[in-house]
Structure formats: structure tokens, C-alpha cells
Amino acid sequence: MVYTGQSVKRFEDPRLLTGQGTFLDDITLPGMLHAAVLRSPHAHAHIMSIDTAAARHVPGVVAVLTAEDLEGVVEPIPTRRETEAEELRPPVHPVLARDKVCYVGQPIAIVVAQDLALAQDARAVIQVDYAPLPPVIDPVEAMQADAPIVHQELGTNIALRTLNAGGDVEAALAQADHVVRQRYRVQRLAPVPLETRGIVADYQPQDDMLTVWDSTQHPHAIRDHLAQGLHRPENRLRVVAPDVGGGFGEKGGLYPEEIAIPYLAIRLGRPVKWVEERWANLLAFHGRGHTVDVEAAVQRDGTLLGLRVQIVADLGAYFLMSTPTVPLLTSHRLAGPYKTPAMHVEVRGVITNKPPTGAYRGAGGPEAAFCLERTIDLIARDLQLDPAAVRRQNFIPPEAFPYETPTGLTYDSGNYAKALDRALKLSEYHRWRAHSRQPGSPSEPLVGVGLATVVKGSGGRVPPLTDHARVIIESSGHITVHTGVSPHGQGSATTFAQVVADVLGVTPAEVQVLHSDTALLPAGGGTAASRGLVAGGSALYVVLQEARQKLALIASHLLDCPVADVCFQDRWVFPQYDPEHHLPFSQLATAAYNDAQLPPGVEPGLDFRGSHTLRLSPYAFAAHVAVVEVSQETGAVRVLHYVAVHDAGRIINPLLAAGQVHGALAQGIGQALLEGMVYSPEGQPVTGSLLDYALPRASTTPAFTLDTVETLSPLNPLGAKGIGELPTLAAPVAITNAVMDALARVGVRHIDTPLTPDKIWHALQEQGT
Numbered sequence: 001m002v003y004t005g006q007s008v009k010r011f012e013d014p015r016l017l018t019g020q021g022t023f024l025d026d027i028t029l030p031g032m033l034h035a036a037v038l039r040s041p042h043a044h045a046h047i048m049s050i051d052t053a054a055a056r057h058v059p060g061v062v063a064v065l066t067a068e069d070l071e072g073v074v075e076p077i078p079t080r081r082e083t084e085a086e087e088l089r090p091p092v093h094p095v096l097a098r099d100k101v102c103y104v105g106q107p108i109a110i111v112v113a114q115d116l117a118l119a120q121d122a123r124a125v126i127q128v129d130y131a132p133l134p135p136v137i138d139p140v141e142a143m144q145a146d147a148p149i150v151h152q153e154l155g156t157n158i159a160l161r162t163l164n165a166g167g168d169v170e171a172a173l174a175q176a177d178h179v180v181r182q183r184y185r186v187q188r189l190a191p192v193p194l195e196t197r198g199i200v201a202d203y204q205p206q207d208d209m210l211t212v213w214d215s216t217q218h219p220h221a222i223r224d225h226l227a228q229g230l231h232r233p234e235n236r237l238r239v240v241a242p243d244v245g246g247g248f249g250e251k252g253g254l255y256p257e258e259i260a261i262p263y264l265a266i267r268l269g270r271p272v273k274w275v276e277e278r279w280a281n282l283l284a285f286h287g288r289g290h291t292v293d294v295e296a297a298v299q300r301d302g303t304l305l306g307l308r309v310q311i312v313a314d315l316g317a318y319f320l321m322s323t324p325t326v327p328l329l330t331s332h333r334l335a336g337p338y339k340t341p342a343m344h345v346e347v348r349g350v351i352t353n354k355p356p357t358g359a360y361r362g363a364g365g366p367e368a369a370f371c372l373e374r375t376i377d378l379i380a381r382d383l384q385l386d387p388a389a390v391r392r393q394n395f396i397p398p399e400a401f402p403y404e405t406p407t408g409l410t411y412d413s414g415n416y417a418k419a420l421d422r423a424l425k426l427s428e429y430h431r432w433r434a435h436s437r438q439p440g441s442p443s444e445p446l447v448g449v450g451l452a453t454v455v456k457g458s459g460g461r462v463p464p465l466t467d468h469a470r471v472i473i474e475s476s477g478h479i480t481v482h483t484g485v486s487p488h489g490q491g492s493a494t495t496f497a498q499v500v501a502d503v504l505g506v507t508p509a510e511v512q513v514l515h516s517d518t519a520l521l522p523a524g525g526g527t528a529a530s531r532g533l534v535a536g537g538s539a540l541y542v543v544l545q546e547a548r549q550k551l552a553l554i555a556s557h558l559l560d561c562p563v564a565d566v567c568f569q570d571r572w573v574f575p576q577y578d579p580e581h582h583l584p585f586s587q588l589a590t591a592a593y594n595d596a597q598l599p600p601g602v603e604p605g606l607d608f609r610g611s612h613t614l615r616l617s618p619y620a621f622a623a624h625v626a627v628v629e630v631s632q633e634t635g636a637v638r639v640l641h642y643v644a645v646h647d648a649g650r651i652i653n654p655l656l657a658a659g660q661v662h663g664a665l666a667q668g669i670g671q672a673l674l675e676g677m678v679y680s681p682e683g684q685p686v687t688g689s690l691l692d693y694a695l696p697r698a699s700t701t702p703a704f705t706l707d708t709v710e711t712l713s714p715l716n717p718l719g720a721k722g723i724g725e726l727p728t729l730a731a732p733v734a735i736t737n738a739v740m741d742a743l744a745r746v747g748v749r750h751i752d753t754p755l756t757p758d759k760i761w762h763a764l765q766e767q768g769t
Contacts, residue, residue, distance in 0.1 A: 001570060003498040003508060007655035010491045011508070021243040024198035024215040025275050032200070033062055035261060035274040036119035038109040038126050039283070040101035043135040043353040043683020044150070047099055047108070051127040055111055058125065060118035063268060065110040065260060067098035074259055075229040079319035083328055087161040091151045091351060093318035095256045101130070102150055102317035103355050104685055105283030107256045112264055112272060135683035139314040139350040140291055150317060150351045159315060160324055160349030164331040166406025167342025169297075172306025176297035180378045184371045185752040188289040188314065188677040189670075190693055191360050195245025196276035197284070199258055201265035211238045212262050215245075217252040218526030219486055223518045229259045230266070241516035244488030248667070249359035250285050252528050253321035279689050286677055287360020289314035290330060292371045297342075298379050302390035306342035309334055309371070313349045315357055322358035324349065329364025335405035336372045337416050337455045337621060338394040343406040353683045361667060362456065362728040363529065369454045369729035370736070374750070377451070377737045381744060386433070387451050387737070388424060392417055395453075411455065411619040412715050419645045419709050420453055420623040426705055427625035427643035436627075436741065445629035447640070448742025452624045452734035457617035458530035458722025466613040467525045469539040471500070471547050473606035475593045477586030479504070479511045484524020485536030486516040489663075490724060491656040492532050496540055498652055499718070503544040504551070505568025506585055530620075530722020533652060538716040539612040547608045554592055557599035558583060618713035620648040620721035624734040630742045635761030637673055637739055639702040644730065646706075648723035649713045658706050660724040665704060668731020670696040672739075676754045694754075 015021060052064040077093040097108045109126055113119035134148045141147055142157040149157055173179060200213040210232065216222050219239040227234045244251065257274055265272045276284070291312040297305040313327035331345040376394075380387040395416040396403050403411045424430070429449065436447040459465050470482035479500055485492055492515070497508035514520055525535055551573070552566040559566070559582075561575035574582035591597040592606045627641035644661060651657050674694040678686040687693040712719030732753065739755050740748065747767045751759050 003501045004650070004652050006498065006653065008494055008498060008508060008653055010656060011494045011497065012491065016243070023195055023243045023245055024200065024213060027200045027213050027242065027273070029200065029202055029271040032271040032273055033112050033114065033268065034116040034119050035264065035272055036111050036116065036123045037107050037257065037274070037280065038111070038123050039280060040097065040104060040106040040108055042101055042130050042132055043104050044133040045101050045130040046133065047097060047101060048129040048131055050109065052109065054125040055122040058118060058122040060114040061111060061122045062114070063112040063264065065096065065264060067094060067096040070095055074263055077254055077256060077259070077320060078225060078228070079321055080324055083324050085160050085162040085324065085328060088324060089154050089159045090319040090324060091154065091159060091317065093256065093320060093356065095259050103353055104683060105280060105355060110260055110264070112268065135353040137352055137354065137679050137681060137683055139312050139352055142350045142352055143312070143348065150353060157351045158348050159351050160327065160347065162328055162331060162347045164345040164407045165343060167306060169306045169308045169342045169344040172297040172342045173295065173308065176305055177300045178298050178382060180296040180298065180375055180382060182294055182375060182378060182750055184292045184294065184374060186288045186290040186292065186367050186370055187753060188286040188357065189360060189675050190282045190286055190677055191248040191250040192282070192695060193246030193248060193250060196278060196281040197251060197255065197257070198275040199261045200271060200273045201262040202271040203266045203269065205269060208236050209238065210236060210262055210266060211240070213240050213242055214258060215251060216241050217247045217486060217528055219516050219518050220484065220524045221526060222254065222258060225254045226259070226262055230263060239518045241486050247488055248361045249287060249322065249363060249528070252359055255284065255320070282688055282693060283355055283685060285320065286355055286357050288367055289357045290327070290367045294371050294375050296375045296379060300383060302379055302383055302385050302393050304338055304340045304394050307334065307340055309345045311345065311347045313347060314352050314354065315349045316352060316354045318356050320356045320358050322363065323356050326357065326359055326364045330367045332407045332409050333365050333368035334372055335407045335409060336369065337396060337453055339396045339400070340406060345407060354679060359528065361664065362725045365456045365725065365729045366671070366732060369452065370733045373452045373454065373733040373737065377740065388420065388429065391451065391453050392420060409457070410616055412616060412713050413711050414619065414621050414647065415711050416453065416621050419621055419647045422707055422709060423623035423625050423643050423645040426645065426707060427627070427641060429625055432627050432641070442632060445631050446742035446745055447627065447629050448738040448740065450626040450734045450736065450738025450741055452730040452737065453622070454726070454729040455619045455621050456530070456722065456726045456729055457619050459534045459614045459617045465525065465535055466611050467535040467539040468521050468523050468611045469536065469543045470521060470609045471543050473547065473589050475590045477510065477589040479506065481511060481513045481540060482520040483513060483515045483536050483540060484521050485532050486524065486526040487532060488527065490527070490532050490660065491653065492536065495533060495652045495656060496537060499537060499540060500544060503541070503548055504585070505573065506571055530724040530726070533718060533720040534618055534716050534722055535614055537718050537720060538614065539610065541717045542612045543608050543610040546610060547606065550606065551588060551592070553599060553602060555588055558588070558591060558597065614716060616715055618649060618715050618721040620646065620723060620726050622646045622726045622730045624730040626734040626738040628735065628738040628742060630739060630760060632764060635757035635759070635764060637755060637760070639735065642702050643705045644727060645709065646723055646726055647709045647711050648726065649721035650710060650719040651708055652720070654708070657708070657723050661706055661727050662704065664724065664727035665731045666696045666701050668728050669701060669735055671732040672735035672753055672755060674754050
């Protein structure tokens with residue numbers, strides 16, 4: 001049986017569904033202490049003094065940590081500096097604020113006590129004397145000469161500048177039959193993982209070993225950062241990611257608590273646990289936050305001649321690991337799936353008195369796709385063309401791959417028109433388009449149809465990218481895989497077992513996949529950028545080829561046949577031309593540990609390690625069609641129909657791929673209709689709790705029609721492309737384009753997301769409907 005392409009149910013689910021999972025807060029160690037973090041209530045203020053005396057005298061309190069205690073002992077939070085930006089002035093995030101706070105929620109002090117309630121009580125009696133400063137909230141205003149400067153030592157609020165260009169944009173604009181100009185504000189979003197961040201740290205002085213359990217996407221990276229931040233050798237550190245309830249990029253970086261809690265465990269000689277409160281999670285980190293001005297030069301038939309784009313990225317008060325990366329990725333990814341001859345993309349990353357931003361599911365892709373796909377629809381509207389026809393007119397044709405964009409990306413393969421045609425057919429696009437243009441009464445809902453066609457690279461930030469794997473085949477025939485991928489929800493244990501089963505001719509049930517522990521492998525890339533299969537799966541596949549080669553050599557000796565004739569299938573090993581002359585896979589595994597049964601020169605044992613390097617990112621494609629109705633009386637939006645077709649190369653498990661798509665679609669619809677971090681002029685979060693920050697629910701999420709096409713990637717042995725982030729690029733703008741298509745009948749051109757009933761109702765009133 002071939003398992004690739006089969007919808008095998010997730011092996012992880014029975015344990016999780018029966019409550020046998022181990023998440024961060026489930027970890028309990030003898031003598032464990034609990035930590036609570038004091039956070040700034042001000043967006044911008046000098047700290048005049050911190051009085052912790054009362055907190056230290058609360059019964060059960062073991063320690064109170066402030067910045068003064070960390071001076072010269074630990075390093076501040078690192079950020080990426082090896083970027084392509086022409087200018088980079090990263091404001092470094094301190095572990096704990098000392099002289100100044102720069103956003104609401106910034107950590108100031110940590111209380112450690114015998115239990116959490118005591119720590120929280122003691123936290124409440126810490127006295128901090130603040131001298132408030134004028135906050136900088138709007139990133140566009142923050143660039144003005146008279147704006148307050150958040151970090152005086154930098155002398156400016158512009159922390160990053162880069163230019164990404166190719167072709168002659170000025171000539172394109174001069175030659176154009178039409179130029180579309182529009183500003184887009186892609187709002188800040190809170191990732192809101194089901195499980196907040198959390199850490200348990202345990203130090204064993206007799207072994208000088210620090211073990212950290214961290215709800216993270218990157219245990220190996222956390223180990224490396226802790227070694228630097230705490231001045232410890234890597235071999236005296238172990239980082240384990242237990243079951244993780246969502247991350248979406250937020251858990252891909254390093255935060256103050258991830259330095260402070262391990263430090264406290266070493267200092268106190270006892271295990272320390274910290275679990276983030278939900279309100280604190282909403283204030284610690286955000287995604288998106290781009291203001292984008294687009295000029296698109298086109299011919300009368302909708303052919304793109306050039307794009308000139310100005311991006312102002314709201315980076316927040318400090319840089320975390322992925323903060324400078326996202327706006328740079330946005331500048332590259334604005335090319336989309338189109339053969340635009342000329343592009344000029346300028347980025348300015350701006351400091352504000354808000355939490356840091358960084359990678360959130362898609363990392364620059366959704367920001368770029370939203371602005372580009374809205375612009376394509378405006379081109380079609382202005383020129384009275386079908387939006388599908390404009391897209392097809394500009395697609396990169398299949399024969400052009402590999403294709404280099406003006407912004408410096410290389411796309412490996414694709415057949416974009418095929419996927420679009422499939423989406424149009426499944427959605428009955430032309431019927432809905434005709435229906436949406438039928439006249440109706442002022443009381444009837446407006447119907448709109450929206451399209452989005454997008455591409456997304458997978459594997460990581462900047463190739464080349466290497467991941468690692470180990471395969472151990474025991475004498476019983478049981479197979480254990482160690483992988484550097486650190487999944488939480490993707491189903492990698494299942495898909496990797498399917499890959500092993502097909503290569504070695506066993507069943508997935510005979511394979512155990514272990515991950516997320518730095519003690520298993522010396523290095524690993526964790527989870528990010530839809531890299532599970534393309535990076536981790538490819539590394540596994542390479543190691544499996546070595547395992548199969550050795551097993552085939554042993555089998556040829558035992559079966560007395562050429563190595564090239566050995567077949568592995570259905571738990572049997574046999575010569576290709578004599579299948580009746582066979583032996584069980586388990587017997588072959590046993591023989592591999594017996595010197596007497598091995599061919600000359602073959603060492604006993606079946607333990608294989610290796611890696612795979614991805615030189616370029618495989619690029620997946622998606623075509624989404626959304627149909628909505630908009631109430632003219634209330635501004636409410638209802639999704640009537642949603643079709644999504646994805647080309648992610650070879651699909652190992654269609655069931656799990658569909659699950660990834662469902663989750664990403666829900667997040668994308670949340671961005672389009674519901675979600676957004678809003679701040680007052682004083683820098684206070686208006687949507688700082690789940691009472692105010694709206695999330696998609698099952699009742700507001702429509703049924704989806706999903707399909708896939710397969711254009712294999714030549715860049716990895718599986719032919720795979722990432723699918724987990726791809727729908728987050730298409731869904732927000734497909735929904736937005738549908739709503740704007742509905743509102744076009746009454747003269748509304750653009751509304752920034754989220755498209756709340758209030759915004760839409762006011763836009764309708766302004767048009768006199």
C-alpha cells in the first residue's frame with residue numbers, strides 16, 4: 001500500500017482528545033515556585049523609582065527581581081541584525097525595564113512565591129513612581145520632524161529603511177494608460193494562541209544542567225539564545241517544547257520572560273514556572289501593522305507595467321527576533337504571482353509606543369497580498385474588466401519557471417491559471433458575478449464576489465536552510481524518528497510516519513516520531529514558514545534513503561539477489577522478480593544486528609543521521625473565491641460561499657492539509673471582518689482583552705469548498721510546498737474584495753479592515769444610501 005496521498009487520521013489526536021496531553025501548565029516539579037510579572041500601565045514614561053520592600057515581606061515570597069538585579073548578569077533580548085536593510089537602528093528590548101517604559105505591558109519586575117496567588121498578591125503591592133511622557137502612536141506621524149522621539153539615543157523614530165527595486169518604474173508610470181493609487185492600512189493583529197506563552201525552568205547544580213520547558217516554536221533557537229543570554233555553554237542546557245497549543249509566529253521569538261525565568265531557577269536553586277495571563281498575551285506582541293501606498297501603472301487591457309510602493313511599518317517600541325524581518329519580506333512578496341516588469345518598493349520601519357511586531361502566520365505575505373490583490377481589483381473596476389481576467393492576463397506562465405521577480409525572489413514552479421480555473425468552476429464564479437450585478441431595492445442586501453490569487457514561499461526566511469533527522473530501526477523492526485521540526489498542530493508525526501512507511505515498506509503504525517527536544521538532535525529548525533515537510537520532511541527522506549540502502553544490501557545477501565532488485569512492501573522484503581521468496585521486515589531488522597547474518601564489511605546496527613539543505617524556497621499558489629452579502633440597513637457581512645484551491649506541490653495527507661487550510665481561513669476571515677488592535681491617543685489598548693478583541697467563532701465561519709492541484713517542486717525530494725500559511729494571504733483580501741465588490745454599486749471604493757458593520761454602515765451613509 002502507498003500511504004502518500006492518503007488521508008490518514010492524526011496519530012496525535014487520541015492522546016490529546018482524551019486529556020493525556022502535556023502542555024506547559026501541566027508540568028509540575030517538586031518544590032516548584034511560581035512567578036508573576038509586573039507590567040507597565042503606561043505607554044511612555046520615565047521610571048523614577050521602584051519600591052519592592054512591601055512585596056518582599058509578603059509571606060511566601062521567595063524573590064523579587066528588577067532590572068537592577070540583572071545588570072551585568074544577563075544580556076538583553078537579541079534581534080536579527082544580518083538583514084538586507086540599508087539602514088538598521090534596532091532598539092534593544094531590555095529583559096526588565098529600568099529607567100523607562102515604552103509600551104503598555106512592558107515587564108518591569110517579577111515576583112516569585114510559593115504559589116501563584118501569593119506571587120500575584122505581592123505583585124500588587126510593588127510601588128512604581130512614573131513620570132509620563134508623550135506617547136507616539138501613529139507610525140506615519142512618528143516620522144514627522146516634530147514628533148516625540150521614543151529612544152533619544154537613536155535620534156529618530158525611523159529604525160529601518162530599505163529599497164527593493166527592479167526595472168524602470170518611472171517609465172512604466174509615464175507610459176501607462178491608467179494609474180491606480182490607493183493607501184491601505186493593514187491593522188495590527190494579536191495572534192491569540194489557544195495556549196498563552198509559558199516557561200518552566202529547573203536547574204540541577206550537581207550536574208550544572210539547566211532544563212527549560214518552553215511553549216515555543218523553536219527549542220533549538222531558544223537553547224542557543226539562552227546560552228548567550230545567560231553566559232552558559234550549550235551542552236549545559238536542554239530545551240524541551242511540550243505539547244503546544246498554537247503559536248502562529250508569536251512563539252517563534254525570544255521574550256524577556258524566557259531569559260528571566262531560567263535565570264531565577266539558577267539563582268534560587270528551585271524550579272520556577274511562569275504562565276502568561278491572557279491580557280498580558282494580548283499586549284506582548286502583534287503581527288501586521290503596515291500602512292502601504294500603492295501606485296500601479298497599467299495598460300487599457302489590465303496589463304501591469306509597474307508598481308511603486310511606499311511601506312510604513314509600525315514596529316513597536318523595541319525589536320524582537322522577527323521584528324525587522326517582516327517588512328523586508330513584505331517588500332519582496334509584493335510581486336505576487338504576476339509578471340510585473342518594474343517594481344520600486346521603499347520600506348520605512350517606525351518605532352512607536354506599542355508592543356513589538358513580528359512574524360504572524362504568513363510573515364509579510366498577508367501584508368503584501370492584501371495590498372496587491374486590492375489593487376488588482378481596483379484596476380479591474382477602473383477599467384471595467386473582469387477581476388479574474390486581469391489576473392489571468394498578468395500571471396507568470398508555466399513555461400517561465402523558474403522565474404525571478406523584480407524584487408529578488410525566485411519562484412520554482414507553478415501553473416497558476418489551472419488552479420484559478422478550478423476555483424472559478426467550483427465557485428460558479430460567473431453565475432455569482434452576474435447575480436451580484438442585478439438591480440435590487442435599497443432594502444435588499446448587496447451581493448459581492450471577491451477573488452484572491454497569491455503565492456507564498458515556504459521553508460524559512462532566507463535560504464539556504466538546513467534541517468536534521470535521525471532514524472533508528474530497532475532489532476524488532478520498530479522505527480523511531482527524531483526530527484528537528486517542532487510541530488504544534490500540523491500533524492507532522494503522522495505525515496512523517498507516512499513518508500517512512502512508503503520508503504521502507506512498513507505501516508505508519510510501526511513508526512514513532514519524536515521532536516521538540518534539544519537532547520534528541522544537535523540542531524533543528526523548529527516550526528515556521530510552512531517548513532515542516534519541505535525542510536523537516538526532506539531531511540527525513542534523505543536519511544531514509546541511507547537506511548533503505550543498507551537494508552537493501554543486507555536483504556540482497558539474505559535473499560541472494562541483486563541489491564537493485566530488492567523491494568520493500570507491505571512489511572515484506574523480496575526480490576522484484578520473485579515475490580514469493582520473501583522475509584518479514586522485522587526479520588531483516590533483526591539480521592542487521594547479527595554479525596553472522598551480515599554481508600562482509602557491513603557494520604551491525606541501524607542508526608542513521610543526516611540533514612538536507614534547501615537552497616531556495618518552494619512557492620505554493622492559491623486561488624480563493626468569496627461570495628458575500630452586505631446588509632444596507634446594518635452594514636453586517638455574511639459569507640454565502642467560499643472556495644479555495646491550493647497548489648502546494650505533493651500533498652502527503654489531504655486530511656491534514658485541509659485542516660491547516662481551515663485554520664488559516666478562519667484567521668484570515670478574522671483579519672477581514674473582526675480583529676484589530678486599537679490604541680487610544682494616550683497609548684492605551686482599547687482592545688486589550690477578549691471582551692473587546694473579537695475573534696472568529698464556529699458560528700461566524702462559513703463552510704468551505706476546498707480542492708488542490710499539484711505542481712511539484714523541483715527543490716526538494718518530496719516535491720512538496722508549504723500549505724499552512726498560504727490561505728492567510730488569500731482569505732483576508734478575498735473577503736475584502738467581495739465586500740468592496742458589493743459596495744461598488746453604491747460608490748464605495750475602499751474601506752480598511754476589519755470590515756465591521758459600523759465602518760460599512762458609515763460608508764453607506766456617506767454615499768447617501
